[in-house]
Amino acid sequence: MNLRRLFLIAVPYAWLGLFFLVPFLIVFKIALSDSALSIPPYTPTLDLSGGWTSIKEFFQGLDFENFVFLTEDSLYWKSYLGSLKIASISTVLTLAVGYPIAYAMAQSADEWRPTLMMLVILPFWTSFLIRVYSWVGIISNEGLLNQLLLGMGVIDTPLQIMNTPTAVYIGIVYTYLPFMILPIYSALEKMDGSLIEAGVDLGCSKLQAFWLVTLPLSRPGMIAGCFLVFIPALGEFVIPSLLGGSKTLMIGKVLWEEFFSNRDWPVASAVAVVLLLILVIPIVLFQKNQEKAEEAGR
Amino acid sequence: MNRKLSWFNVTSLTLGFAFLYLPMLILIIYSFNASKLVTVWAGFSTRWYGELLHDQQFLDAAWVTLRVGVISSTFATILGTAAAYVLVRGGKFFGRTLFSGMIYAPLVMPEVITGLSLLLLFISIGLDRGIVTIVLAHTTFTMCYVSVVVSSRLMTFDQSLEEAALDLGASAWDSFRLVTLPIIFPAVISGWLLAFTLSLDDLVIASFTSGPSSTTLPIKIFSAVRLGVSPEINALSTLMIAIVAIGVITASLVSKGAIKRQREEELAGNRT
Amino acid sequence: MAEPAQQKVFAPWEDPSEKPIIRFEGVTKRFGDFTAVDKLDLKIYRGEFFALLGPSGCGKTTLMRMLAGFETPTEGHIILDGQDVAPIPPNKRPVNMMFQSYALFPHLTVWENIAFGLKREGMEKDKIEARVSEMLRLTRLEQFAKRKPHQISGGQRQRVALARSLAKAPKLLLLDEPLGALDKKLRQETQFELMDIQEKTGTTFVIVTHDQEEAMTVASRVAVMDHGKLVQVATPAGIYETPNSVYVADFIGDVNIIEGAATPNGDQVEIAWAEGLAPIVAKSSEPIAPGAKVHFAIRPEKIYVSREPDMERANRVQGKVIDIAYLGNISTYRVRLANGQMISASMTNARRLSRRDFTWEDEVWLNWTDTAGLVLTR
Numbered sequence: 001m002n003l004r005r006l007f008l009i010a011v012p013y014a015w016l017g018l019f020f021l022v023p024f025l026i027v028f029k030i031a032l033s034d035s036a037l038s039i040p041p042y043t044p045t046l047d048l049s050g051g052w053t054s055i056k057e058f059f060q061g062l063d064f065e066n067f068v069f070l071t072e073d074s075l076y077w078k079s080y081l082g083s084l085k086i087a088s089i090s091t092v093l094t095l096a097v098g099y100p101i102a103y104a105m106a107q108s109a110d111e112w113r114p115t116l117m118m119l120v121i122l123p124f125w126t127s128f129l130i131r132v133y134s135w136v137g138i139i140s141n142e143g144l145l146n147q148l149l150l151g152m153g154v155i156d157t158p159l160q161i162m163n164t165p166t167a168v169y170i171g172i173v174y175t176y177l178p179f180m181i182l183p184i185y186s187a188l189e190k191m192d193g194s195l196i197e198a199g200v201d202l203g204c205s206k207l208q209a210f211w212l213v214t215l216p217l218s219r220p221g222m223i224a225g226c227f228l229v230f231i232p233a234l235g236e237f238v239i240p241s242l243l244g245g246s247k248t249l250m251i252g253k254v255l256w257e258e259f260f261s262n263r264d265w266p267v268a269s270a271v272a273v274v275l276l277l278i279l280v281i282p283i284v285l286f287q288k289n290q291e292k293a294e295e296a297g298r
Numbered sequence: 299m300n301r302k303l304s305w306f307n308v309t310s311l312t313l314g315f316a317f318l319y320l321p322m323l324i325l326i327i328y329s330f331n332a333s334k335l336v337t338v339w340a341g342f343s344t345r346w347y348g349e350l351l352h353d354q355q356f357l358d359a360a361w362v363t364l365r366v367g368v369i370s371s372t373f374a375t376i377l378g379t380a381a382a383y384v385l386v387r388g389g390k391f392f393g394r395t396l397f398s399g400m401i402y403a404p405l406v407m408p409e410v411i412t413g414l415s416l417l418l419l420f421i422s423i424g425l426d427r428g429i430v431t432i433v434l435a436h437t438t439f440t441m442c443y444v445s446v447v448v449s450s451r452l453m454t455f456d457q458s459l460e461e462a463a464l465d466l467g468a469s470a471w472d473s474f475r476l477v478t479l480p481i482i483f484p485a486v487i488s489g490w491l492l493a494f495t496l497s498l499d500d501l502v503i504a505s506f507t508s509g510p511s512s513t514t515l516p517i518k519i520f521s522a523v524r525l526g527v528s529p530e531i532n533a534l535s536t537l538m539i540a541i542v543a544i545g546v547i548t549a550s551l552v553s554k555g556a557i558k559r560q561r562e563e564e565l566a567g568n569r570t
Numbered sequence: 571m572a573e574p575a576q577q578k579v580f581a582p583w584e585d586p587s588e589k590p591i592i593r594f595e596g597v598t599k600r601f602g603d604f605t606a607v608d609k610l611d612l613k614i615y616r617g618e619f620f621a622l623l624g625p626s627g628c629g630k631t632t633l634m635r636m637l638a639g640f641e642t643p644t645e646g647h648i649i650l651d652g653q654d655v656a657p658i659p660p661n662k663r664p665v666n667m668m669f670q671s672y673a674l675f676p677h678l679t680v681w682e683n684i685a686f687g688l689k690r691e692g693m694e695k696d697k698i699e700a701r702v703s704e705m706l707r708l709t710r711l712e713q714f715a716k717r718k719p720h721q722i723s724g725g726q727r728q729r730v731a732l733a734r735s736l737a738k739a740p741k742l743l744l745l746d747e748p749l750g751a752l753d754k755k756l757r758q759e760t761q762f763e764l765m766d767i768q769e770k771t772g773t774t775f776v777i778v779t780h781d782q783e784e785a786m787t788v789a790s791r792v793a794v795m796d797h798g799k800l801v802q803v804a805t806p807a808g809i810y811e812t813p814n815s816v817y818v819a820d821f822i823g824d825v826n827i828i829e830g831a832a833t834p835n836g837d838q839v840e841i842a843w844a845e846g847l848a849p850i851v852a853k854s855s856e857p858i859a860p861g862a863k864v865h866f867a868i869r870p871e872k873i874y875v876s877r878e879p880d881m882e883r884a885n886r887v888q889g890k891v892i893d894i895a896y897l898g899n900i901s902t903y904r905v906r907l908a909n910g911q912m913i914s915a916s917m918t919n920a921r922r923l924s925r926r927d928f929t930w931e932d933e934v935w936l937n938w939t940d941t942a943g944l945v946l947t948r
Contacts, residue, residue, distance in 0.1 A: 004471060009391055012381035012441070016400040019438040023415035026422055097317070100310035107307050116311070118550055123318055126542045127499050129516050129523075130535040134321035137328060137527045144324060177318065235408020237502050242523065252410045256502075259414060269418070272411045283406050461640055462673035464660045466687030466738065476686075480677045 031066055031269035066270035075254065076271065080278065082249035086165060086240075087233040090172035094229045095222060097173055098180035102221075103214075105181070106188035117185075124178050132171050132242050139167055139243075163245025171239035176232070180225040187221025188214070220293040227286035234282075235275060251275050322539060329532035346533035356518060356534065363498055363515040366429060370436035371493035377437065378444025378493070379486055383474075385445065386452040404442040412439055413506030420507065427509035435507040436497045443496060444489035451485035491549075495542075580790060581805075582615035589652075591616045591741065591774055592637070597646035599632050599798075606632040608798035609646070619768050619775045621785035623821075624795035630778045633795075634744050637776065638667045651741060661690075666740040670747045672731040674719040680730050681706075681715040687738045705733040708767060725756050732764070736771060745777040749784060761787045782822050786810065794818050815948045819867040824902075826873075826913050828866040832858045832945065839945050841866050844909040851884045854945040868943030873915035875903055875928065876935050883937040889913065891932045903928065905936060 070076040105116045123131060138144050139161040146158040161167050191214065199209035237252035244250065251271065259268040329347075333340030350356055381401055388394070404412060416435045417427075425431055459481070463473035479486075501516040508514060515534075522528050582588040590613035599607040607629045614620045622630040635641045636648060639660030648655050655663060666687070674683055684705050688698045706712045709729040714722050719730065728748065735743055748764070749757045765788050768775050779785050785792045786806040793803040794817070802814045813819035816827060828850065830843030839858055840849040843866070850866050858864065879886040892912070893904035902916040915936055921927075928934055 005388070008380050009384050009388060009397075012377045012384065012445075013393070013397055013400075015377055015438070015441070016381075016397070019416065019419070019434060020400050020404060023419040026418045027411070027415045030418060097314070100306075101314035104307035104310040104314075107304075108311070118546070119315060119318070122543070122546055123322070125495055125546055126322070126539050127516070127519075127535070129499065129501055129519055130325070130538060131322070133519070133523045133531065133535065134325040136523065137532075138321060138324060140526065174317070174321070231406050232408070235410055237408075237410050238520075242520075252408060255410045255414065259506075265418070268414060272414055275408060276411060279406070279408070286406075456671055456673065458669045458671050458673040459675060461638075461660070462667070462669055462675075462734075463686070464640075465638055465665075465667045466734070467661050467690035468686075469661060472690065477675055481675075 027269045027272055030266055031273045032064065033066075033266050066266045067274070069267060070270055070274060075249070076251075076274075079249040079251045079254045080274070083234050083236075083251040084278075086168055086172070086248070086250060087230050087236075089165075090169045090176075090233055091226050091230045093169055094173045094176055094180045095226060098177055098225065099184055099222070101177075102181045102184035102188060102218075105185050106191070113189075120178050120181050120185075128175060129238060131175050132239055135167070135171060135174065135243060136162070139170065162243065163247065165244065165248055167243035167245075168240050168248055168250070171243045172229070172233050172236065175239065176229040179228040183224040183228065184218055184221040187218045191217050220289065220296070223289050224286070224293070227282055227289065231279065231282050231286065234279060322535075325532055326536045326539065329529065329536040331529065331532075334529055346529045347537075350530050350533045350537075353530065355513075356515070356530075359513050359515045359518040362429060362512055366432050366436060366504075366514060367494045367497040370433045370497050371440060371490050373433070373437040374441035374444050374493040375486060375490040378441035378489055379448050379482075381441065382445040382447075382449035382452055383478075386449050401442050401445050404439045405446065407439075409500070409502035413503040416503065417506040427507060428512045431507045431509070432504050432512060432514065435503050436493075436500065439500075439503060440493035440496050443492050444486075447489040447492060448482060448485050451482045455482065580617070582618070583613070583791065588615055590614055591651055592776075593647075593649040594633075595647045595649065597633075597636065597643045597648060599629070599636060599641060600644045605798050607636070607643075610798070610800060612793065612800060612803070614774065614776060616774055617772055619765065619777070619788055619790045621789035621792045622776065622778045622795060623782060623785040623792050624780065625821075626780055628795040629798040630795050631746060634667070634746055634776065634778050637742065638665055638744055639663050664741040665744060666735040666738055666742075667744040668731045668735045668746065668748050670750060672719075672727050672751075674727060674730055674734070676719055679716050679718055680711060680722070683719070683730055684734045684737050686734065691738065701737060705737050708736070708770070709733040724752055725760065728752060728760065729763075732767065736767070736773065739771075740773065742774050742776065745775060747779055748777060750779075750781075757784070758787075764788055786822070794821060812944065813867065813946070816865050816867065816946050819944070819946065824870050824914060826868050826870065828868075828911065830864060830866060832862045832864045833860055834858050838940060839864070841945070844907070844911065847887060847907075847909065848885075850943075851940045852943055852945050853941050856947070858945065858947065862947065865946045866943050867946055868938060870902055870914040870916040871900075872938055872942040873913070874937045875905075875915050875917055876937060877927070877932075879935045880937040883942075884940040885942075886935055886937050887913075888933060888935055891928055891930055891934055894928075894930065903934070905934060907936075 101120075105113065105120075108116060136143070140146075141158045141160065141162060143162070145161070146155075149155045150158065161170075195213050195217070196206075196209050199213045200206065204212060235252045236250060237256055240248050240250040240253045241256070244253070252275075255268055255271045255275070258264055258271060262268075330342050330344065331339055332343035332345060381397075384391075385398055385401065413435070416431075416438070420427060420431050420434075455478070459477055460473050463477045464470070468476065499516065500514075501520050504514045505517055505520075508517060519531055519534065522531050592612075592614040594610050594612040597607055597610045598605065610633070622633060624630045632641060636643055637650075637655075639655070639658065642656065650663075650665070675686065678686065681702055684702045685698050688701055693701070702715075703712075706715055709732055711726065711729055711733065714726060714730075719727055722730070728751070732745075732748070745764075749760050752760060761784060764775075768788075777785070777788060786809070789806060791803060791805055792809050794801045794809065796817055802809060802818045804812075809818060809822055813822065819825045820827065828841070828843050830841035830850065833840045833842070833849070834854075834857070837853060839852050839854045841852065841864060842849045852866060874880060874883065879888075887907055889905035889907040891903050892906050895902040895904075896919075898919070900916045900918050902914055905913050905915060907913060913936060
């Protein structure tokens with residue numbers, strides 16, 4: 001029985017170690033290596049046959065050159081900032097769009113809720129790529145939206161939405177909306193309806209009751225939703241590359257191009273390491289929020 | 299409870315769901331457009347579906363994607379269920395924190411980083427890129443989703459059921475096989491479906507880990523739509539949306555019975 | 571079963587030659603700093619219906635889980651039928667357990683649930699059939715064999731759990747709050763059913779409960795537990811009539827506790843308890859040191875309420891009726907004595923309500939004999 005337990009622990013453990021942890025260490029190692037014009041395009045690899053001296057040489061060969069390079073070229077820090085800005089703005093927008101939907105769902109009749117839930121989840125099961133792509137035909141210069149507006153005479157030259165940050169905002173709000181709606185909805189759904197009645201009974205107007213009771217009680221859900229949108233949006237690649245055009249700088253896209261177009265693996269790895277360091281902060285905050293919410297739920 | 303929705307709520311629901319579904323609806327409508335141009339509606343036609351079905355490249359990519367999806371999600375389900383069981387029931391063991399970290403980290407890891415790091419691993423161990431490497435990569439990142447789904451079911455699982463099985467003479471393995479597994483099986487199935495969907499859907503990790511002979515459907519779609527709207531892709535998208543919609547609706551109809559039964563169980567449980 | 575011609579009183583614990591089926595020898599169980607069971611010794615005999623009674627957290631469930639094998643003692647031994655059970659895992663013990671939550675396998679039918687343990691034993695198919703049918707008959711579940719647990723009522727589920735744990739004919743059946751999930755009426759019916767089944771099968775039952783009425787109804791002996799220790803082990807009547815401590819007296823039923831200083835007087839004890847009032851006279855079986863602080867415990871129904879003092883009873887005090895609780899068959903009077911002490915006394919309502927003897931604010935006498943109460947030193 002103990003052998004079986006060992007096996008049960010060891011197999012997934014070893015798998016994750018080999019395919020998650022080790023690759024990670026390799027990224028770190030290459031980020032600290034020099035680039036070279038060969039295949040693979042970086043130099044030092046650890047050669048253990050040389051014994052202690054080769055290990056020493058290996059460590060001497062490592063340096064922060066690539067990280068220094070990241071600070072020197074404005075492309076990189078501009079894309080980090082760009083990612084942060086786009087992720088923050090789209091998180092706020094998603095919250096603004098998602099909250100009323102979640103609220104209305106929580107207010108609707110019991111027999112409607114499962115259907116509404118399914119309608120929110122359904123897009124999640126359809127291809128992410130297709131959902132992003134579906135906007136191309138709408139917002140491009142000769143797309144449906146511009147045709148409609150031109151036809152109605154609202155505008156006389158097509159709006160340039162495609163290949164601007166606005167297009168990226170639309171894409172992120174659209175694809176990540178379910179992640180915002182669901183936690184807010186579950187926070188609102190748990191709320192005791194008589195709390196609002198108590199608030200009104202104690203002299204609040206309906207709006208005040210919402211502001212003083214509903215909103216604070218749904219805060220854990222809102223925070224969870226914001227993190228669930230912000231964290232993946234920060235490293236997003238598909239949306240900026242399909243909708244954002246060449247001028248929208250986001251770090252996921254830069255990493256991709258560094259790797260596939262410039263074939264500069266050490267710099268790509270350094271970009272990845274820095275992106276991870278940036279991500280650690282929201283992830284830790286998110287974890288804290290979840291723990292707090294769990295404790296409050298008990 | 300029957301509450302009347304205010305106009306505000308009705309408006310948010312209408313606008314919200316219109317926002318969620320209109321783009322896909324438009325995509326579906328235009329997949330039946332006879333013209334190649336998005337802007338012009340040239341009448342109803344199934345021409346693009348025909349072209350799609352005769353495009354060997356697309357068919358090959360679809361076949362690769364399907365194989366990768368089935369194999370990787372099956373592996374991921376086995377590994378993820380084992381990992382969930384270890385996390386929830388394994389008690390203390392050496393390196394438990396690292397283990398749970400490795401389960402949850404891939405969920406928040408940007409795909410570009412996961413893809414990049416796996417590619418660097420495959421190169422450094424000299425593994426040629428192809429279907430095998432995509433399967434390995436997909437198994438790794440989807441098993442974490444499976445283990446989250448399964449472990450949340452295990453946490454609500456009444457542990458006295460396992461104790462009862464032991465008490466009645468079952469071995470630890472029998473009690474898992476005959477009691478735990480059948481009860482958590484719906485969660486294992488949803489874990490598999492989730493892993494399968496994620497695998498079918500994945501562009502970034504597959505791009506890093508695929509070789510020239512193993513292009514998956516998302517890679518194919520991505521390279522086609524980079525240049526703008528393509529009617530063939532519209533047709534393909536429509537097919538994929540239709541498959542998912544049918545699948546989800548069937549699943550929900552099937553599980554409606556299951557949920558109803560579960561409700562009855564819960565009610566019965568509360569009554570006593 | 572062949573009944574002996576003359577009904578002998580079942581009391582193996584009084585027979586020194588009888589071998590117990592279970593022996594706890596200095597069993598201690600600690601969880602970190604918390605001592606759940608503290609150096610406990612206990613003997614349980616074959617054919618007993620033994621109740622472990624105590625408030626939640628007193629260690630009774632831990633004691634039972636150690637018997638089943640889900641916990642191992644930190645110190646001491648548990649001997650089952652002459653064998654130390656420590657090295658035997660739960661799935662190899664000749665002990666079965668009925669869980670508080672019933673733990674019925676939701677994906678299996680009633681029949682499959684009952685057959686589960688038998689199949690693990692590798693019993694032949696037709697023997698399993700026969701045994702399951704027997705169990706279904708015993709618990710009157712024949713027509714529910716094909717149902718799933720969620721398709722039957724709470725009471726029926728309880729019976730399935732019982733049948734399942736009895737199917738393997740264990741040497742010992744453990745019942746963890748078996749009736750806790752049932753409503754009161756059903757619980758009372760089920761108590762008698764349990765006793766009936768225990769008698770029919772002759773299995774030794776150990777039941778854990780926090781409900782004193784339940785323990786008193788079903789058990790041949792009751793062990794009252796507190797903070798990991800056994801306070802008293804005795805028959806239900808013994809526990810009720812002669813509790814060995816204030817804790818037990820207070821835990822079982824209603825009781826009036828009066829504190830005072832004792833003065834032994836022959837086989838009697840005089841207890842000075844209030845200034846200006848006559849001392850309480852009571853018989854005591856154990857010797858009591860002069861001046862010792864004691865508690866006098868008396869049950870409400872042992873007190874006779876009257877308008878005039880009853881000279882035939884050794885103790886008489888006067889008081890005023892403050893509250894009357896009318897419970898149908900009996901009424902309980904809350905009477906305040908001259909020193910402010912409140913005493914409960916109950917009388918059966920032999921007459922109709924309209925002709926009741928006493929009412930609020932009435933001055934009454936409370937009378938009891940010297941054997942009605944107990945002198946407790948702890």
